[in-house]
Amino acid sequence: MKIILADFGLHSEFLPFTYTKPLAELRMGILTFRERWEKALGKKCESWGPEYLKGKYPCAPDSENLVLRATLLPTPALLDKIKGLNRGEALYQEDQLLAYRGEWVDHSDSLKLTKRDFEEELIWIQKPWDLFSKNGTAIEYDYELLTAGRSSQRLSFTNTVLGDSNLIFLEEGAEVECSILNTKNGPIYIGSEAKIMEGSIVRGGLALCEGAQLKIGSKIYGPSTFGPYCKVGGEVNNAILMGYSNKGHEGFLGNSVLGEWCNLGADTNTSNLKNNYAPVRLWDYASGRFAHTGLQFCGLMMGDHSKAGINTMFNTGTVVGVSANIFGSGFPRNFIPSFSWGGASGYTEYKTNKAFETAEAMMARRGVEFDENERAILETVFGMTAPYRT
Structure with a gap:
């Protein structure tokens, strides 16, 4: 029996992040949704996504499958x-399908199965802004999942700890020197070969994943997640960088989510609060209009492979698609389509040959190949998102 992590109709809700990967491959807390389910179940899972993603993320249902809603936290x-x-x-919980066992079907309304009810409290992730707004809960869940019965590497005496030092866990090869670590609001997890450089101030919860770095003098407010091999500096508050992305210099990033292979130039700043303190609206691909988040604080949502030049200013509630390149003075508009090149003064189309050159160069710096699967996905996304650029 295979275990399949399905989006149950939520794939388009999580664009632009799901343009380039199945929903189960998104990261919040310390782990991706797939990694979390695999750890909780002790079994391998496959991530279901659109057909054009199958080359990189293969998924082949069997005659019998256990199909799970990917974006639930697997409580006991x-x-x-x-x-x-x-x-x-x-x-089910009320009319919401949580899981089923049987043959794979493409649409949950095609199911002809015996219904069982689940009445306990659930932790739902249903909108992209849930990724950062519920990240503290995910960090605490993953911290317990990953550290139970294990011992942390020793924390250097050069650091100052506020709160419970038992809520700091260092994996093998992690380095932390001359920093202030505060666990009063959440745990601090430092992955293998990750590094917190001297002078950094961290208020948990924090997930600093494998090979990631906090640069000298970083100021980090939790709950924040920096995925594998991210480089982060300046001031960050309640943000997720899913992996291989950089915000290496001064500037503020708050209540935001960045995909993989993104880069924010020096002194790039995001607004996470409107001047009139009104609730933030965010571009919603599923409905084709701006949606009410119900949040007073909401910053930047940026898809994979997008970049911002130095001194870029992002308005409150800005959505940037895949492989966009933003630069120049002034505030760009708060919905920037995929493969856009420009800024507040206007955009042209970012041609794939140029975009792929940039992607290949950035990935090579991390020792990762820009292969045919990656190229094919981005070419498909380029075609899919053309209507937004016109």
């Missing part, structure tokens, strides 16, 4: 119910 009560499902049964 939920795991017990899932493990107890028999073939031909589905688990």
